Amino acid sequence: MEKIGLYLGCNIPMKAPDIEQSFRNILPEFGYQPVDLEGATCCPAWGTAPSFDMDTWCAVSSRNITIAEEKEVDVITGCNSCFGVLSEAKHFLEDKARRTAVNAKLAEIGREFKGTSDIYHIAHLLHNKVGVDRIRDKLKYSFKGMKIAVQTGCHTLWPSDVYKVKEENPYYPTILKELCEATGADVPHYSRLEACCGMGGMRSTDVEKSLKLFAEKLFSIKEEVDPDIIVTTCSSCFLQFDMSQPILKERGVIDFEPIPTFYYTQILALAMGFDPAQVAAISQIDRSQIIADMQSERRLVKEVA
Template sequence: MMEAEVVEKDAEKKLKFGLFLGCNIPFNRPDVEQAMRKIFPVLGVELDELKGQSCCPTWGTMPSIDITAWCAVAARNLCLGEEKGIDLMTACNSCYGSLNEARHKMLNNPKLMSDVNELLAKIGKRYEGKAKCRHVAWVLYKDVGLEKIKESIKYTLDDITIAVQPGCHFLWPSEVYPDKEEDPFNPVVLRELCEALGAEAPYYTRLIDCCGMGALRSTDPEKSFTLVKEKLENIKEEIDADLIVTTCSSCLIQLDDAQERLRKEGKLNFSIPVLHYVQLLALCMGFEPEQVAGICVTPRDEIINRIIKG
C-alpha cells in the first residue's frame, strides 16, 4: 500500500521544464515552437518561458573561439532554469549538444567551473551544475510516457511508414547526455515514439548517418547535399517512407529544404515530407496544421490530409 501511494504521488508531481528555444526554432521554424507550446499542456507538462534565454551557443560561435567563453554563455542559459529549480528542454539537437557538452566539461573540470562562475558573478549569477538540458524526445519518452501519448491523440497514423532521423546530437557523445539510448548505434526512442502514434517506423541502413546540416552546409553546400541525397535515396529504396520524422530542428531544415533544392537541380525525383516529432504529435492531437506545421519547403499537405482525414 505504502509503495503504491508513493508511486501515485510521484506520478501526480507536476512536470515542469524551461522551454529552451535556441535560434533556428523561433526564427526559422516557429511552427515547431508553437507545436511545443500546444502539446505539453495537453500532456500535463508545464512550460516555463525561460525569459532572457539566448543562443546555446551554437558550434560556429563561442565553442570555436574559447572553451571558457562557450561554457559561460551556456551556463547563463542553464542558470535561468537552475534559479527556478527546473531543467531546460529543447527541440534542437545542437542546443542539446552544446549545452550538455558545456555542462559535462564544467562538471569534470573544477578550474573551468570556477572561471565560468567568475564571469557569471559579473551579472550576479552562479551556476552549480544542477540544471541540465533535456531533449524533448526524451521527456516525451521517459517522463510523459508512451501510454499518455497514446491517450492524448485524436488521429492515429495507420498505414503510414515513417523514416526516423534522431540526429547526431541526440546520440553522441553518449557520455555527456542526461539520457542515453541503450545502443546509440541502433536508437529506438524515436521509433517507439512514432509507433505510439500508430505508424510503422522501421530500421533503415543510413538511419544514424549525418544529414549534412550545420557547418558542413554553410562551408560547402554541394558536399552537404551529397550526404542528404544519399540518406534520402536510402530511405526511398529501403523503406519507401511516407514521411520523415526528426527530433532535431537542424535535420528538419536540411531534409526539408535540401530536398527541394535537389529536386530543382534534377538530382532527386521523389518527395518525402518532413516533420519534427512535436509537430507530428500536435497534428495527431488535432491542433491547427497551419499553426503547428505551417512552414515547409517540401510540400506536406498530402500527408497532413491523410493524418487528419484518416
C-alpha cells in the same frame, strides 16, 4: 502540472515557430507546463564561441542554464545542437578549475552556475517521462498504415557519456522510432538510420559536400523505406530535409517528389487534433495533402471532449 524550462535556441523561434507552437500545445496535455527562460541566448552554436574559446562557450551556455536554475526547473530543448552544446558545457563545468573560471566571468553579470538544472531533449521527456502509453491515450487520429522514416540526428546520440538520457546503442537509436510507432504508424529500419544529414557546420563550409552526404541518406530512405513522411527530432535535420530535397529535385539528382518532413511534435500535435495552421504551417515542401490525410475522418480513433 509540473514545470519545465523551455529553451528555444535560434532556429525554432526564428525559422520554425510552428515547431515551438507544437511544444506549447502538447506539453500541458501531458501534465507539463512550459516555462519561458526569459533572455536566453543561443546555446552558443558550435560555429561561434565553441570554435574560439572553451571558457566563453561554457560561460554563455551556463548563463542560459542559470536562468532555469533561478526558476528551479530542468531544461528541455527542441534543437539537437542546443542539447549537445548545453550538455557538453555542463559536463566541462564538472571540472573544478573550469567552473571557478567560468563563475568568475558570470559574477561580472551577477550570475552563478550551480549545476542544479538538468538538460533534456523534448524527445527524452516524451519517451522516458511521459511514455508511449500516455501518448497513445491522447490520440484523436491514428496514423495506422502510414510509413515513417525517422531521422534522430547526431547531437542526442554522441558522446553518450555526457548525456543525461542515453540510447541503449547510439548507433542504432530507438527512442524516435518508438515515439513514432505510438501514433500507429510503421517505422521500418533503413541501413543509413544513424547517418548524418549534412546540415550544420558542414553545410555552411561546403554546401556541395553537404548535399552529397544528404543525397546518399535520402536515397537509402527512398529505396529501403519509401515512406509517406520523414520525421525528425532535430530542427537542423528538419531544415536540411525540407530545404535540400527541392534543390536535389531541381538539379535532377532525385527523380522522385520531395518527401514531406515533420518535426516529431508536429505529427504528434496533428494526431492530437491541433490546428495545422499553428503547429505545422511552415515548410518548403508542400505538406497540405498529407496533413489533410492525417486529420481525415477515417483516421478518427475517438472523440476527445
